Amino acid sequence: MRETDKYGALSALVIDDNEHMRVLLKSLLRALGVGTIHAVASAKEAIKFLRTCLPDVLLVDWMMEGMTGIELAWHIRNSHDSLNPYIPIIMVTGHGDKETVVAARDAGVNEFLVKPVSAQALAERLSSIVDHPRPFVRTKSYFGPDRRRQNIARKRRERRQGDIEVTTPEAIEYFVSLVRAKMADGPVIRVHKLATGDR
Amino acid sequence: MATMSKRRRQKPKASVDPAITRADALVAELRDRYPALVSSELKRLIACWAIIHAETPAGAEDGQERDPPSQANREELYRMSHDFKGHAGSYGYPLVSMLAGSVCQLIKKGALETSAGRSAVGRRIKAMQLVINERLSGDGGERAKKILAELRIR
Numbered sequence: 598m599r600e601t602d603k604y605g606a607l608s609a610l611v612i613d614d615n616e617h618m619r620v621l622l623k624s625l626l627r628a629l630g631v632g633t634i635h636a637v638a639s640a641k642e643a644i645k646f647l648r649t650c651l652p653d654v655l656l657v658d659w660m661m662e663g664m665t666g667i668e669l670a671w672h673i674r675n676s677h678d679s680l681n682p683y684i685p686i687i688m689v690t691g692h693g694d695k696e697t698v699v700a701a702r703d704a705g706v707n708e709f710l711v712k713p714v715s716a717q718a719l720a721e722r723l724s725s726i727v728d729h730p731r732p733f734v735r736t737k738s739y740f741g742p743d744r745r746r747q748n749i750a751r752k753r754r755e756r757r758q759g760d761i762e763v764t765t766p767e768a769i770e771y772f773v774s775l776v777r778a779k780m781a782d783g784p785v786i787r788v789h790k791l792a793t794g795d796r
Numbered sequence: 797m798a799t800m801s802k803r804r805r806q807k808p809k810a811s812v813d814p815a816i817t818r819a820d821a822l823v824a825e826l827r828d829r830y831p832a833l834v835s836s837e838l839k840r841l842i843a844c845w846a847i848i849h850a851e852t853p854a855g856a857e858d859g860q861e862r863d864p865p866s867q868a869n870r871e872e873l874y875r876m877s878h879d880f881k882g883h884a885g886s887y888g889y890p891l892v893s894m895l896a897g898s899v900c901q902l903i904k905k906g907a908l909e910t911s912a913g914r915s916a917v918g919r920r921i922k923a924m925q926l927v928i929n930e931r932l933s934g935d936g937g938e939r940a941k942k943i944l945a946e947l948r949i950r
Contacts, residue, residue, distance in 0.1 A: 602847040617833060621826060628819035660878065691882050691897075712892065713919030716819030 602724060608633035610650075612669065613642040613658035613689065618714075622689070625719050630796055639701050640664035644672065651681050654726060656710070659701070666690070667704045681701035682740065683724040683733055689714065691705035705741025707731070827888035831928050836878075838928055841876045845921050848873060848908065865908050873917075874903045879923065886935045891940055895924045896947070919947040 609631050611622045619636045626634050635652060637643050641659055654675075657666040664672075666688055674682050687707070688701045693711035703710055708722040731742040826833075831851075850864040877899040885893035899920050907913025923943055926932075932940045 604936075613877050616881075616884055617837075618886065620833075621883065621886050624822050624826065625819050628822045629815045658882075660874075661883075691878075712882050713890065715886075716816050719814055720813070720819075787862060 603727065604630040605632045605739055607631050607654065607723075607727070608650075608652040609635070609654045609656060610643065610646060610652040611656045612638075612661070613638040613656075613665070614638050615658070615660040618658065618689070621714065622719075625714065625716055626656075629716065629723065631723075640666070640669035640672075644667060647673070647680060647684075651684065654685045654687065654723070655691055657706075658690055659692070659697070661759060663680045665698060667706075670701070670704040670706050685730070685742075687722050687726070702744050703739065705739070707742050817841050821847070823886075823888065828931075829935050830884075830889060830933075831836040831931055832861065833887075834883075834928065837876070837879070838925060841873070841880070842921065842925060844869060844876060849914070849918065870903060870908055873908075874900055889927065890934070891927050891932060891936045892924050895920045895927070898949075899924075919949055923947050923949055 611619055611625050611626070611634065613619045613622065616638075619638070623636055625632050633652070635646065635650070637646050638787050640657075641664060641790075643655070657669055659666040661669075662764070670686050670688065673679050673684060673686065676682075687708040688706040689710045689712065690697060691703070691712045693709075698709055708725055710718060710722050733741060734743050763767045827837070846871050850860070851865045877896045881900060882892050884890070884896060899917055902908075902913060902917050905913075907917055926943050927936060927940060930939065930942035930943075932943075936943075
């Protein structure tokens with residue numbers, strides 16, 4: 598099976614207030630084999646859409662009038678009426694600077710796609726979401742995919758020790774490693790909630 | 797022997813996913829249609845710029861500083877330029893994207909409040925128009941260089 602043949606069962610929602618970008622992203626997704634593609638022109642429309650239909654992945658433009666892409670990402674991850682806070686989000690933006698990337702990451706965005714958009718770059722982001730999904734973690738100030746994707750084993754040891762909510766098997770493994778570390782070295786770890794993944 | 801070890805070291809060619817090839821072909825097709833797709837948007841951008849330019853007092857061409865344009869027009873020009881910056885590159889017109897981005901930066905820096913600044917914005921908008929109308933995709937080649945030189949855009 599070709600890399601992109603596996604996207605036939607995938608459904609995507611494009612959220613962009615610019616018609617040309619909606620056309621381009623929809624066309625690219627279709628060409629890459631994504632089975633079902635929807636598009637809306639604003640974050641508000643997206644929230645309305647998500648009440649009736651839950652796609653597998655969102656492509657969200659950063660700069661939109663009214664509610665921005667970052668605000669939408671935060672809403673999806675943290676709002677009590679969000680039907681799927683775990684939905685993968687690809688943020689599309691014209692700015693690839695560090696501050697922008699960090700802000701997107703902190704809002705719970707899974708992947709970052711900088712304009713100009715290419716078929717190869719979009720395929721890589723889809724592959725990352727489908728083939729290498731990251732566990733979701735919760736801290737006092739963050740809920741979303743684990744923000745430390747590189748060299749996870751090393752990062753786990755270095756991770757700051759604070760309040761965490763465990764939401765995936767991988768996160769449970771991490772929690773166990775933290776407890777072991779506490780037993781061995783005696784650092785202070787406060788774990789005040791252990792969830793199963795359901796919200 | 798040396799040839800053999802060189803051959804062994806050569807990595808096998810990565811197979812190109814036909815879906816990527818298909819998507820690239822689609823972008824090429826969209827690139828051809830881009831000038832038609834954005835023609836009304838480009839007209840609106842030029843019309844907005846014309847309004848801002850018309851807000852200039854009569855004596856401004858003599859070197860006087862100009863009245864700043866209304867906030868609404870300034871924001872509209874910025875928004876439209878930002879849109880071009882966003883989609884032009886993805887459609888294969890990086891030069892338009894660069895020019896539009898430059899307009900955004902100039903507006904942010906308050907260029908619309910001075911004659912020199914407005915002139916710089918106007919030249920970039922003119923260049924965007926020429927690049928799109930003459931279908932100068934990619935780096936635009938020699939013709940693009942000439943346009944940028946004539947309009948004194950570095």
